[in-house]
Amino acid sequence: MVQINSINITPPVLNSSCAWSSDLAQLKALYESPFTGAVTTRTATLKGYKENESHTFAFANATVSSINSYGYSPHPLTTYLGWIEDILSSTTNPKPIIVSITSDVDDPGSLASMVSQLQELRRKIGDQASNGNARIAIELNTSCPNIKNASPPGYNFGTLRPLLQVLSEAYASDPTLTIGLKLPPFVHGQQFQSVLDEITSLNSDTTLHIHNKVASIVNNPDPVGGTSSVVSFLTCTNTLGNSLLFADQILSATSPSPPPSSTEQSNSNFALPTVLGGLAGEALHPLALGNVYRFSQNLKGRKNSASRIKIIGVGGVTSLEARERMIRAGADVVACATFFGKEGVKAFEILTHP
Numbered sequence: 538m539v540q541i542n543s544i545n546i547t548p549p550v551l552n553s554s555c556a557w558s559s560d561l562a563q564l565k566a567l568y569e570s571p572f573t574g575a576v577t578t579r580t581a582t583l584k585g586y587k588e589n590e591s592h593t594f595a596f597a598n599a600t601v602s603s604i605n606s607y608g609y610s611p612h613p614l615t616t617y618l619g620w621i622e623d624i625l626s627s628t629t630n631p632k633p634i635i636v637s638i639t640s641d642v643d644d645p646g647s648l649a650s651m652v653s654q655l656q657e658l659r660r661k662i663g664d665q666a667s668n669g670n671a672r673i674a675i676e677l678n679t680s681c682p683n684i685k686n687a688s689p690p691g692y693n694f695g696t697l698r699p700l701l702q703v704l705s706e707a708y709a710s711d712p713t714l715t716i717g718l719k720l721p722p723f724v725h726g727q728q729f730q731s732v733l734d735e736i737t738s739l740n741s742d743t744t745l746h747i748h749n750k751v752a753s754i755v756n757n758p759d760p761v762g763g764t765s766s767v768v769s770f771l772t773c774t775n776t777l778g779n780s781l782l783f784a785d786q787i788l789s790a791t792s793p794s795p796p797p798s799s800t801e802q803s804n805s806n807f808a809l810p811t812v813l814g815g816l817a818g819e820a821l822h823p824l825a826l827g828n829v830y831r832f833s834q835n836l837k838g839r840k841n842s843a844s845r846i847k848i849i850g851v852g853g854v855t856s857l858e859a860r861e862r863m864i865r866a867g868a869d870v871v872a873c874a875t876f877f878g879k880e881g882v883k884a885f886e887i888l889t890h891p
Contacts, residue, residue, distance in 0.1 A: 538573075539869050541750065541847045542715040542769040543671035544633040546870050547572035548805060550860070551889055553772065553851045554580050554637035554678065554719065555874035556607050561620045568624050568632060572885035577872070578610075578617050580637040580678040581721075583647045585613040592683075595787040595808040596879060601855040602818035603875040604782045606811040608683050609639060614651050618658050620718045621673065625662060631670045637719065639678040642690050645699040648677075652707045656714070665713045676770075680721035682778025682815045683830065689778070691721040692728070694735045694741020701767075705739050708767045717770035717849070722777050722824050729831045733843055736768050740842045766842040772849040772872070773828045776815025782808035818853055818875035824867045833867025 538548040551573050552558050558567060559579045586609035587870040594605035610617075614636075621634050636655060640648035655675060658664075664671050677700065679691035690697045704716050724728055787808045804810050829850040834842050850868025854860050855876040863871045877884045 539847065540669060541674070541715045541717075544575065544635075544674050544715045545631065545669055546633065548572065548574045548889055549577040549870040550885055551635075551849075551870065551872050552877050552885075553849075553872040553874045554575050554578060554635075554676065555878065556605065557613065557874065557878045559610055561623070564620055564634075565624060566842055566882050567632070568628075568630075570882045570885055572889045573632070573882075574870070575633045575635055577635040577676065578621075578637050579612075580609045580639050580681065581612060581614040581617050581651075582609050582639060583614055583651055585611050585616075587611065591810045593809065594814075594878070595782065596875075597782060597786055597818070597820065598788045599786070600761075600819040601876060601879060602816065602820040602853075603878065604780055604787075604808050604814045604816050606683050606809045606814040608681060609678075612640060614654060618654060620656060621834075623663065625672055629777050631672060633672050633715075637645075637675045637676045637678050639681070640700060641687075642696045642700060645703050648700050648703045652703060656707065656711065659714075665858060669713060671713060674705070674717065674769075676717040676719050676772060678719045678775075680719050680775035682721065682776060683811075689721045689775075691718070691732075691775075694731050697735070700785070701735065701739050705767050706722055715769050716767060717772055718768055719772040719775055720761060720828075722774040722821070722852075723828055723831070726831070729828075729857065731834055732771075733832075733839065736766070736846070737839070737841055737843050739768070740766050747822060766846055768843075768846060770847040770849055770870075771832055772851055773832060774821070774825045774852050776817045777821055777824065778815050779813050780816035781813055782810055782816075819855055819859075820853070822853025822855075822859060822862075825850065826862060828852075829868050830866040854888065857888060857891060 539549040554577045588611045592607050596603050638651050680689045847869040849870045850863035851872045854873040860871045
């Protein structure tokens, strides 16, 4: 059991946001599995992301690795909220659903609208009691490498401040709201430090706001799960962008589908019609372990609310041994995507039992 602010993840295994958690059938299969402690949706935007034949994936033939050119989900947030209400209304299972969302850094109003819609659903289903059993949480995706002409904002945390401010205000109004950030893979120490410094600054401003707002909260500044941090969890890491696999490196059964259009025939020697994409699975595992370890160590060294942040470890979790390595590196919860895509929901049973 792992408590993350108002949500409880038992067992501490789940899917990370991915193409295989896009629609209602996929989400229901994940939710109904006794081997998932939570479910994460594919990243939604306010109006949906336009997909075409260039958005696809492939599995490597030598390792349990994958490469993809997907952006965000084509389904708008309202569609996911309807599906989530459908799933939660048909069960008393306290298993939480983590709603992955994102917005352009220049459009914090879109994020504010999404958070408002999520909170409206939480109010509708009575999900805001401080009992540690909330069933809806938010994960802000800061790290998709496949958005054309847009660098993942997680590599420049300063640009995320308008979006983080939206989340801060939402948390100040309702500290039962569990918020996480999905991060890109980092490669040097200052990147980890910058993320935690930004979160610490955010926490300081929000804690002051909470203490000045309502007497009931002043008397109980840590209302749920013993945390006063706006950001309750970090999901690390997302796929590694600018990666390339050739066509002879992938499984033929999972070559890009639908086939490349006539304008993309020149790229047929590559695994993806876009040539470059996000690398995941075993090929990413050592870097993902390093990210989890570095964040874990940095959080332990802090004496503020950031030290209570939990880590969801993602990247190359393709076996029980890989899951155990993630935990040894410092992950509180472990998630997978490539292994889930390859094995279906059976992947979570494999990750849970020897």
